[in-house]
């Protein structure tokens with residue numbers, strides 16, 4: 001099942017740089033591990049914002065929630081999820 005996921009990151013401006021760098025490094029490792037499994041096949045930076053548009057390919061919304069809530073940056077993200085269904089005109 002495919003989901004369109006929009007993530008916006010809002011790190012506190014007063015977070016120490018070392019802490020922010022550590023979370024970002026753990027986030028990258030977590031995200032790339034999921035990409036290698038095929039569960040996170042697309043990620044695009046939203047130009048001009050600390051945000052991304054992603055596509056997840058998972059069994060259901062419960063699996064998606066488990067993966068998203070495991071993101072190291074999850075406590076600092078606003079996330080919008082849209083379930084995708086096959087378009088009748090798609091070939």
Ligand SMILES: O=C(O)C[C@H]1C=CC(=O)O1
Pocket residue numbers: 007009027028031050051052073
């Ligand atoms: O940079 C981001 O968009 C946030 C997050 C999502 C994947 C990743 O590596 O970082």
